[in-house]
Amino acid sequence: MSGDDRAAIVAMSGLPGVGHRRLRRLVDLGRPADTWAALDRRGPRGAGIEVDASLDLRWAAHVRRVDPCEVLDAHRKADVGVVLPGDPAFPSSLAHDHDPPSILFHLGDPATAEEHSASIVGTRRSTGYGEGVAFDLGAALSRAGVSVVSGLALGIDGAAHAGALSAPAAPPVAVVACGLDVVYPRRNRELWRAVARHGVIWSEAPLGVAPERWRFPLRNRLIAALGRVLVVVESGRAGGSMHTVREADDRGRTVMAVPGPVRSPASLGSNQLLSEGCPPCRDHDDVLVALGLATESDDLTTDDRPVALSLTAAAVLDSFEWTRSTIDDLARRSGCDVATVSVALSELLEAGEIRPHGGLFERCGRS
Numbered sequence: 520m521s522g523d524d525r526a527a528i529v530a531m532s533g534l535p536g537v538g539h540r541r542l543r544r545l546v547d548l549g550r551p552a553d554t555w556a557a558l559d560r561r562g563p564r565g566a567g568i569e570v571d572a573s574l575d576l577r578w579a580a581h582v583r584r585v586d587p588c589e590v591l592d593a594h595r596k597a598d599v600g601v602v603l604p605g606d607p608a609f610p611s612s613l614a615h616d617h618d619p620p621s622i623l624f625h626l627g628d629p630a631t632a633e634e635h636s637a638s639i640v641g642t643r644r645s646t647g648y649g650e651g652v653a654f655d656l657g658a659a660l661s662r663a664g665v666s667v668v669s670g671l672a673l674g675i676d677g678a679a680h681a682g683a684l685s686a687p688a689a690p691p692v693a694v695v696a697c698g699l700d701v702v703y704p705r706r707n708r709e710l711w712r713a714v715a716r717h718g719v720i721w722s723e724a725p726l727g728v729a730p731e732r733w734r735f736p737l738r739n740r741l742i743a744a745l746g747r748v749l750v751v752v753e754s755g756r757a758g759g760s761m762h763t764v765r766e767a768d769d770r771g772r773t774v775m776a777v778p779g780p781v782r783s784p785a786s787l788g789s790n791q792l793l794s795e796g797c798p799p800c801r802d803h804d805d806v807l808v809a810l811g812l813a814t815e816s817d818d819l820t821t822d823d824r825p826v827a828l829s830l831t832a833a834a835v836l837d838s839f840e841w842t843r844s845t846i847d848d849l850a851r852r853s854g855c856d857v858a859t860v861s862v863a864l865s866e867l868l869e870a871g872e873i874r875p876h877g878g879l880f881e882r883c884g885r886s
Contacts, residue, residue, distance in 0.1 A: 520603065523587070527551035529594065529601060530587035531558075532622050533725040535577040538737055542621045558582050593726060599699050600625045610721075616744045616770070620723050626699050627719035631666050631690050637806050638668040638746025638767070640739075640760045641675025641753040646785050647874055649753035650678040651883035652777055656750065657682025659803035661689045665810065666718070668692040668746040670738060670759075671711060673704055675752045680714055690718035692745060696738040697730035698722065721745075736762055743767040748809045750800050752777045754788030761788055773809045775800040782842065828870060831855065835863040836872055836882065843879040 528551045532542055548554045559582045594601055602608045603622055608629040613619050637660055639653055657667045657679040667683035669676040671693040683691040693714045695703070699722050702708045714720055723737060739759055743749060743766035751774065754760035767774050776797045779786025793799055800806060807813035828836065838844075838852035850860045864880060867873045873880050 520605075521552070522591075523552040524550060525601065525603065526587035526591040527555040528603065528622050529591050529725055530555060530585050532723070533585070533590065533728060534581055536574050538733070539618070539620050539723055546621050552587075555582070555587060590725065594624065597700060597726060598626070599726065600629065602629065610745060612744050613741065618740060620741070622723065624699055624722045624725060625719050626715040627717075628690065629719050629721075631692055631719055633666075633745065634747065635664055635689065635810065635812070636666040636668055636692065636746050637748045637750060637810065638742050638763070639675065639679035639750045639752060640669060640742065640763050641679075641751060641789075642755060642758065642760060642785055643672055643674040643676075644755075644785060645674035645678070645753050646783060647876075647881040647883050648783075649675055649777075649779070649785055653678035653752045654682035654685070656752070656800070656803055656806070657684075657691075658686040660806060661691070662686045663803065663807055663812065664689050665806070665812070666690055666692050668694070668742055670742055671695055671707055671714065671720070672759075673706065675760075677707055677710055679752070680710055684710075684713050684717060687717050692718055693720040694738050694741045694745065695720060695722050695730075696724070696734035698724045698726045698728040700726045701729060703730040735759055739763040740766040743772060744770055746772065748773045748775060748806055750775045750777065750806060751789045751792060752800075753779055753783075753785040755784065756788045756791060758788070764792065773798070775805065775809060777801075780840070780842070782840070828872070829863070829866060831859060832863040832866040832870075832872075835860055836867055839873070839880075839882040843876055843881045845879060849880070 528546060531545050545554055601624055604614055604619065610633060612633050639656060641649060641653060653675045660667055661683040666689045667679055669679045671680060680691050691714050697703050699720060702711050739762050743763050749763065749767040749772050751760050751764060764774050774797055776789040776792040777800050778793060779789050781790065804813060835849055835853050838849050846857055846860050850857050871883060873882050
């Protein structure tokens with residue numbers, strides 16, 4: 520493909536309201552550079568694309584002010600890679616997908632081992648339990664050579680990527696719903712940089728594109744396609760994680776769910792998946808089995824064995840009921856006095872089993 524055609528596709532991907540299907544229609548019209556010229560001369564309808572009147576005006580204004588070659592050059596200067604179907608760097612799992620992207624932008628090295636990848640998703644309104652599980656899964660899978668795929672969102676996504684980066688044996692993979700110069704959420708700026716440095720961040724959106732709501736479902740289908748297994752750590756009954764589950768089901772991917780507290784709203788969706796027959800994910804070994812990288816009879820390594828707790832600390836840990844609790848709550852449930860509970864909490868904090876929240880304590884899900 521010529522440089523002018525490549526530049527035209529980049530420019531068309533930035534047209535207002537253009538998702539992957541509308542972009543595919545534009546690309547399929549013929550030579551992309553000619554299509555861009557037709558948009559400039561005759562507008563969308565004249566080029567063969569039906570859009571409403573308001574979008575027609577916005578496209579016309581966009582085409583008049585944009586030079587495709589300058590847009591492509593801006594990506595090069597920002598170290599943002601551009602890959603099209605047929606390019607060596609285009610992910611094979613997306614090239615053979617039934618709903619593939621027509622263009623991808625990336626930060627970092629796109630050469631990741633797709634055959635050894637697992638997507639981890641969950642709610643932004645996560646609990647300490649869910650974040651602990653996601654972090655541990657990310658770290659253990661990375662150590663086992665499995666690339667962790669997620670969306671760099673707050674909550675479970677960020678925890679999974681943070682875990683993968685803590686043991687960077689396999690490159691992490693992220694998919695975002697905005698231009699790669701628009702960090703969203705801003706709170707995850709350092710995580711973005713770390714994922715780009717050690718792995719790759721993908722997007723269908725060119726530079727400058729904001730994270731509009733309608734772009735997130737498009738991102739979710741890529742997360743589902745890039746992972747050979749999808750693990751839902753925490754999720755409500757509806758939302759982005761459940762949409763990603765449907766996308767994974769459409770692609771024949773194995774969907775697993777982490778069991779959660781039955782009283783926790785954050786686990787309603789994941790527990791529902793389990794009740795519907797979804798295989799449980801108790802730890803990273805379950806994911807490795809699903810990927811065909813381990814068998815259920817494989818022994819745990821020394822590093823995978825849980826830290827031994829005293830009987831008192833174990834009893835106090837069991838009394839958490841996966842809710843944030845005061846020392847008095849724990850004393851009442853465990854039957855221990857407050858002084859004994861205080862000693863046990865010190866042991867549990869050191870073992871990484873719980874974490875403080877002001878005057879409350881919450882289980883981390885690392886046992």
